[in-house]
Amino acid sequence: MIIGGKLNFYAPGGKLSFNVTSMRKVGMGDLLAQLEALRAKLRAEGVIDETKRQPLPFLPKRIGLITAQNSDAEKDVLKNVLERFPDAQFEFAYVPVQGEGCAPAVVEAIAKLDANPDVDVIIIARGGGAFLDLIGFSDERVVRAAAAAKTPIVSAIGHEADRPILDDVADFRASTPTDAAKNVVPDVAEELYRIGEVVNRIVMRIGHYVTSQSDFLTQVLSRPIMTNPYVFLDEKQQELERTLDELRGEIARNVERETAEHSTRENMLRSLSPQSTLDRGYSVVRDSAGHVLNDGSKVKTGTKLNIRLAKGEIEATSN
Template sequence: MTTAQANSAENPYPVRAVAIRVAGWIDKLGSVWVEGQLTQINVRSSTAYMVLRDPAANMSLDISCPRDLVHSAPVKLTEGTQVVVCGKPTFYTVRGSFSLRVNDIRAVGVGELLARIERLRKLLEAEGLFDPRLKRPLPFLPSTIGLITGRASAAEHDVTTVAAARWPAVRFAIRNTAVQGVNAVAQIVEALAELDADPDVDVIVIARGGGSVEDLLPFSDETLCRAIAACTTPVVSAVGHEPDNPLCDLVADVRAATPTDAAKKMVPDAVAELALVKELRHRSAQALRNWVGREQRHLTQLRSRPVLADPLRALTERGDEIERARAAVRRDVQRLVAVESDRIGHLAARLATLGPAATLARGYAVVQTAAGDILRTTAAAPTGTRLRIRVGDGAIGATSTGPTDGAA
C-alpha cells in the first residue's frame, strides 16, 4: 500500500472495508475454549442461539450452535447451567456483530465446581474475610429485619412465620430476588446494598432452601462474598440445609443451619423471655427474703448477747465489785485502826506507868533548885537554898536547912 493510499481523513475506509478487516483479524484467533453460564436459550429449527454469561462479571457472549448439539449435550441445558464450550469467534460483517460459533459443549462437573469453590475459599480466607474478629454481633431485639429470598418461597415463609411467632412485634423489609441461575448474584448484591443503606434495618438475612451444588452456586460467588464482607449491617446466612455450606456462610457474621434456625437466632422467644423474667423475679424475691431472714437472725443473735440484752449489766457488776472492794478496804482500815489504837493504848499505859507523874503519884517527889536544876546531892543544897518540891498533885516551895545524918 502506497502512502497516498494510507487511511486518513481524506482517504477513509468504507464500512465494508472495516468490517472485512475486523472479520479477518477475528478469524485468525482460531477455536477457543470458554466457560460460563448459559442464559436466553432459544432453539430454532436448525440453530440454537444462547448467551454465555460470566458469573463473576457483567459480561456475556452471544453463541450459536447446531440444534442437535443442544439435544445431545451431556446434561440438560437450562438457564444457569455451567458449561465449557469450544467455538470459533466470528464477526458477521452484515450486522457488524460478534458471536461464538460453538462446535462442542461440555458440562462442568460437580467435582470441578467443588474444586473451584475450594480454591476461592482459600483465597478469601487468606485475605481475612473469614476472620472471627470481623464478625459483628446480632442485636438482641432488631426493630426491622432485612430479608433477601425468593418470591413466595418456603424460606421466606419459615423466617417470617417463626420470627413473628417468637416476637410478634418484629418487622421485615423483604427483597425478593432470584436465588439460583445467572441473575441471582446481581439481584442479591443489589438488594444487599439497598438494605445495608437503610438505617432502619438492624440485621440482614439471606435465605433459601436446600438444593444441588449447581443451585447453590450463586451463594459461593466471589462478588456476593465480597459484598457481604463490605456490609456495615450484620448479615445472617441461612442458605440450604445443615449439610450445605456455601462460602457466604463463612463470610457472613452468623451462619444459620436453616431459615428456621435463622429466625430463632435473630429474635428472642417472647414466651421464653417472659418465663425467664418471671423466674428471675421469683429468684430475686426469694434471694431478698433469704437475705432479710438471715439479717433478722443475725440481729436476734446480737440482741440475745448479754452486752445488748442488758447493756448496764457490766456496769452493775463492776459497781458491785467496787462496793465490795470499798467495804473490804473499809473493814481493813477499821481493823488496822483498831489494832493500832490498842497498841497505842498499851504503849500509853506503859508510858504512864513508867512516867514521872505515876512515880510522883506513888509518893515520890522531885526536888529542884530555884534555877530549875534537879537536886541530886545534898551538897547541891546548902543551908538556906530555896527549893521547889514537886509532888503528885502540884509543887511546894521550901528552904534547905542543910544536910542531916543519913542514918535517920
C-alpha cells in the same frame, strides 16, 4: 470431559489409534473446579477469614431479610421469629434467588440493608434447591459484598452438600431458614421463664436473710443488758468509783512517802552544811586575801583577819 487428540489408522494391520493432546472438564465438574478456585483465591486475599466473623446481636431491633417474596423461606423465617419474639420488626429486600438476576439483586439488597442504621442483622434465605439453582450465592460479587458488610449476616441457603461460598463469609451459617430464625432472636417465653427463676431465687435469698437477721435481733433483745441496760451502767459506775478511790489512796500514799523522804534528805543536807557548823559555835577565819586559815603557827603577827561567825563577821589583827 472434552478430550482433544489425533486419530491414526495403520492400513496394513487395520489398526486405529487415538493420541490425546488435551483434556478439559465441562458441565458440573468444570463449575465445581471454578468455585473451588474462587474459594481459594478469596481465602488467599483474606476475604474468607473465620476470625473476622461478628457476633450476632442478642435482641435485634430490626431484622433485614433478603429472600424471594412469598417464598417458603420468607414464611419460615417470619413464623419462627415471631413465635419466639412477637415484637420483632423486619426490613424486607425481595430478590430473585436464582438465575442471572440473582447476584446483582442480592448485592444491591445487602448494600441497602447494611446502610440502614436500624437494621441490626441481615438474613439471606432460600429454601434449598438444586446446586445449579444456588450458584448465584457463590457469585464473587455477592461474596465480597457480604464480607464487606458492617452488619452481621446470616446465610440460610439451606444446602448441606456443595454449600455456596456465601456460607464461608457469613457471620453465621444456618442450615435452614428456620434454623436462622432460631439463632437470630431468643425465645422470649423461655427468657422470661429464666428471669422468673432468677427473681424467685433472689426473693428466697432475701427472705432467708431477713429471717436470720430477725432471729438474731430477737436474741440480742432478749439479753439482760437489753431488757434493763441501766443495771449494766450502774455496775460499771460502781467499778469506776472503786477504781478512782483506789487511785486516790495510792496517790496520797505516794505523796506522803515522797514528802517523808524529802524531809529526811533535807535534814541530812542541813546537818552537813557549813552554816550548821557555824551554828554550833564554830567560826571561819580568813586572811585579807580571803584564804581560810587553819594553822595559827603560820599566821604572822599583825595579819588582818576576817572572822565569820554564825551571825555576822568580825575584823581582827593577829598578835
